Amino acid sequence: MTNDELFTFIKKNPISVGCGVLSLFLAAGVYLRSAEIPEAEDILLQKTAMAERYALNIKNSVQLMEQADAMAAANKELDTRIIRASQLGSNTQYFYKLQSDTGVKLIDFRQATVVLPPTKAKTTYSPVAFNVAVQGTLPQVMNFLRQLESGTHYCRVLTANCSGNASARNQPLTLSLNLEMLGLP
């Protein structure tokens, strides 16, 4: 087909040729833009998820400031009740103060080193061990034990032995304790 014939053909069929050319362009456009919709949808999904996460963070943090303040205050109080393992003088003083407050006689007091088992969890505090033995009447010994367990410092008793004289019950009781106090190195 020569150029003249082609020109004549186009001239004779302007509608079909025009529509055919337009269809070709549109088909090319559809083909080229077809990948953009899934991409745009992916981006939209990612951004929606991100926006939802941010919105949820904000929603969940409505009372976070107050809660964080309360927790910080609690931690400040905790810090005042934590002993320092290295401060032997202060630790000894605490037990002698208990002795004078309760009236018991401190017959043994030793601060021991605690070997902690390896744990996965990272901890802030470590227990400080003490071996304590006191003598006194039942009210004195009980008062000493109560003050120790619910006193200034956090304490847990690992083992305890309380004994009296079976043949002379008016004799003082002996309380031996193996205890731990929560502390920092």
Next chain:
Amino acid sequence: MLSRLKRKGEASVAPSVPAWHPNFRNYEKLPDIKAVRTAFFVNGVAILLAISLTIYFGFTEWELRNINHQTAAIQGEIERDKKTSEQAITLFKTFQADEARVLEVDTFIKSKPTISVIISRLGETLPANIAVDNLDFRETGLTMRLSVRGTPDVASGYATKYLEQLRSDSQLALFDDFTFTSTPSPNPTTGRMAVEFFLHLKGAPAGRK
């Protein structure tokens, strides 16, 4: 308008079998009797195709524009919330660190029973005929050494009754097993029955001491 080529084509369709009479038809001069031209259908199909593609293309473009519009709106939300969210995350991390310390203290305190409370309870519920000689708290539980007043037969009954009483005490629910560790026997020094109980702590390793 009928094309020349077409008319020739029609002329060529004329029967090749010899007719019984001469064919005087002049195809060149005969009128065109086709009601609808083929070109009409070709144009129609071409127009339909073009319109369909235009609609499809327009729809996809509109959809894409919609998605991009939504993305832009969400991007705006992200930019607005990002700073506040990051501040909240930082604050939450601080909170978590503080909480971990509080939980550590709580775990430490609750890891062992409060001995003074147990001794107080034992003192409150101790029967008149029984005296405590020794209390020994260990990791597994509590060993109680007692002196029971009375003749051996009566004293054994008191001891059994006391063990039942301890077992049914709701404030001693931290123990799950209440047993005699040995046969009660008279103590020659005091003249009383020596009895020993073992109270096993819940969750503690089995066995005495």
